[in-house]
Amino acid sequence: MTDLLTDPESVRPTRAGSTVEFRGLRRAFGTTTALDGLDLEVRPGELLALLGPSGCGKTTALRTVAGFERPDTGEVLVDGEDITRVPAHRREAGMVFQSYSLFPHMTAIDNVAFGLRMNGTGKAARRARAAELLELVGLANHAARFPRQLSGGQQQRIALARALALRPRVLLLDEPLSALDAQVRLTLREEIRRLQQQLGITTLFVTHDQEEALSMADRVAVMRAGRLEQCAPPAELYERPATAFVANFVGVMSRIPARPGADGTTVGAFGRTLPVHGTLPGPVGTDGGSGEVDVLVRPEAIGVTADGDGTSQIVGATFLGATTRLTVRLAGGAEVMADVATHSTAGLPVGAKVTLTLPDRPVLVDRHSWGNGGRSGG
Template sequence: MSFLEIAGVAKSFGANTVLHGFDLAVEKGEFVTFLGPSGCGKTTMLRIVAGFETASRGTVRIDGQDVTDLAPNARRIGMVFQAYALFPNMSVADNVAFGLKVAGVPKAERRSRVEDMLRLIGLPHIADRYPYQLSGGQQQRVALARAIAPRPRVLLLDEPLSALDAKIRVSLRTEIRDLQRELGITTIFVTHDQEEALSMSDRIVVMSEGRIEQVGTPFEIYNRPRTRFVASFVGTLGLLKGEVAHGDRVVVDGQEIEAHAGEARVGDTVTLALRPEALSLHPSRERSNELRGEITSVAFLGSVVRLRARFGRDELMIDTFNDPALPPPNLGSTVKVHFAPVDVLCLGAGAGAPGAGARPSTPVTGLRMPLAV
């Protein structure tokens, strides 16, 4: 039996259904991320686990206990909100001690636990300060300490990094993950940021329109997307229109390449997708496909140089490592782009941009992909 079980949970607000039969099993100590665009239902699902929303149907169990109808304070859950929700009239120490006080923990034990929590987050010197005297990163750490001080069974994090600048976000997501591993708390993290999800999670639940599109490790979600939505939402894709020639051969801009086109027939128009890191300007045995194109953009990103190449009406992005001894190609120059057949994702006959004109659950085909959802 899994530590946290969500079974058949659905939620409607009047005639609007925001969750459709959500099923998920989370193991003890696992870090699971709900990833998806705004409005996909990820925060609603989190609030149902916390007890702040009531499911229209379905059950939630924690450590074998059915908590579906329990009040939030009876579930032993810690939660960090997007806005942190620190009490402005309380010191840092009092904020961290709040949940302990409500739970009736004796004063001496509260003081000891607060000291431990502040040391754990690396801020033992700010116990007497107030929230307005703290930076955004410090407030986030204090909110996290307050959530874990009562030793919850499950920790819920609702986009806690969204209000911080990029550099602090990168630092804090590492700190959160390290702290979660150290304490072994079963954690659900909500975000719309794919980089956060990929870098922090044991598993990712990709959601769209109130449904689970795919559950898997970061490696599986990125490299083996099961639906068109997952392929487009996680990572960067370049799209090419092609016409099926014969077998696994597709013609793109008058050039024939190898690509598994699934059930498409000869003469069908298909949309092919490729990730920037799968493309190279240098041939190899594995990269047996070759397309000639024109360089339309060169963007220097530090360790990576991102090129954009045109093939007829379509363009692909190409990520190459910055090599000081090898300048990138010039704008307008003709290049040969090489890639492996297994790196081509076929989004189906007549498909447009991923997710356009089709249900999010439309399967993706490709030699690395399962052919069904």
Template sequence: MSFLNISHLEKSFGPTRVVKDFNLSVEKGEFISLLGPSGCGKTTVLRMVAGFEEPTSGAILISGKDVVKLRPNQRNIGMVFQSYALFPNLTVAQNVGFGLKVKGAGSAEIRTRVGEMLELIGLPDLGGRYPFQLSGGQQQRVALARALAPKPHMLLLDEPLSALDAKVRVSLRNEIRSIQKELGITTIFVTHDQEEALSMSDRIVVMHAGIAEQVGTPSDIYSRPATRFVAGFVGTLNTIEAEVLDSAIGRLRLAGVETILNRPVPDGTVTLGLRPEAVSLGQNGHDTAVTGTITEVDFLGSVIRLRADLGGQTIAFDTFNTPGTAPPTLGEKVVLGLRSADLLVIED
């Protein structure tokens, strides 16, 4: 049996259902991200696992035991909040050792464990400081150490990086993942940032309107989205309408040219999804070539994002910023190469 089993979980606030038939099994040591826009129900799921919200219905089993009726302090779960929630009147060391003190640990045990945690988060010499004397990234490290100090069975993180600037956020997410792997602790991470979820997770749960739309590895979620919402929410996606010429083999007319998907598609007209990085400037051996006119050029540093009009439909694609090679200019006619295998049929 999986370490954490969530089955048919529902939560309503009055007449509003915010979580709908949510199911998830998590193996011991896995890093799972709940990814979705604001209001999709991801934090509510986390709070139900932590014990801060009681489900309207459904079961939450940890190591085979249903914990729905247990209080948060009876579940042996560590939680890190978006707002740090450090005690301003306690030193860093006192904050980290707070959970151990509540559990009745002796002063020597607390001192040893606090030292271990401060070493783990890379702040061994800051135990005597107060939270206001730390940067935002340091405060979040202390919050993480406090959650881990009592040796919980599971770690829950509720958008812990959203209040930090971009460079600190990237650094800290790498540290969190490294610490999680080192400790082997089962972790559920809530975020609305797709890059965080894709870079940190073993598996991702993409949520929308209270529903788990897709559960899969980062590669599955990005490369093989199961629904239109997942395809549009995770990463940048071109959507192109194509006329179906033979539904049995997926022969289509796309931007005036024919291509074959070699898989069945619905009759009529289909919506295709295509990632910008799957489009090349020039055919370059790709099985399908379309002609377009450049309508936009965005300089993004090492990459240049271009958009081209394909006779009424727009497609975005990327090219490297190569010194000495000028990118296409506005109004220039270009040939773009596509692979039929990269075209996703997007269904509702």
């Protein structure tokens, strides 16, 4: 794989990044609601990842910007201008698709120059710009090749060059890496990110791969059932998920059975009273007994201390490199996961009695999940 050029000045879009806004977007396909009142704003020049499980509406949202789906109600605005009724070919939105979308009967350079040909750019000018873009994606020496003579990664890079050829107001990436093998995917996502930052182009990136979203995006919008759950920078999304769904979907969560406080703002777990982040899920407090709610905590935030008198016991350990993930069975039978530094696991063998501690900060609380093994998400 050829490295990207680091100086894309010659192909920089002439305008600054655009804003993209979704306002109350609704779209139903028969009885299935793909978008259920989506409100979201993409800031100029940022890469925003739309993340969510299959069927959450993320691709539909992207396609409404491209003009391939028309919302039932709501608006899509680019730079404040309502483009909901503008036909797809006048939207100035470059798009890279999940499947290989190069025109099979054209060479790489013809593919890149296609948009310029459509807008009437002269032959010499469009070939020069197409050559610049091929150089930008590191495939200048593949100009004369047909798509069938290129690897999947090369095809997607040429598709990216084609999408950038018309200096689009917004770049739309519809899971462009999902058809590629793992190594190419890693390389290409770094290249896409670098290119996006260098060009300063507003980019919407649809993915169901949380690692991809967290590693590439300025902000990640987590969607569920056609609605926005949370939109935040990756670190905030990971550290302070707004809802149990986000917490479960992004990263791994340990669920610890807890006792809701009488005032509805605290919970009791591991003998401590902790403030609740957000609100307690209702209905709570009907019997006041433990097990009504779960505290959601990242495995790395749980402290594990060897304690011969402890009521919890290590029942499994998984080596993850720098850390080791311990599975600890609590006194009540629930199992939680805790990550500890691998070098400190010498005193924490499987079968050892331990005491668990929670961080001293507000915790996210969800309804108790009966029968869960103390873990969720992935």
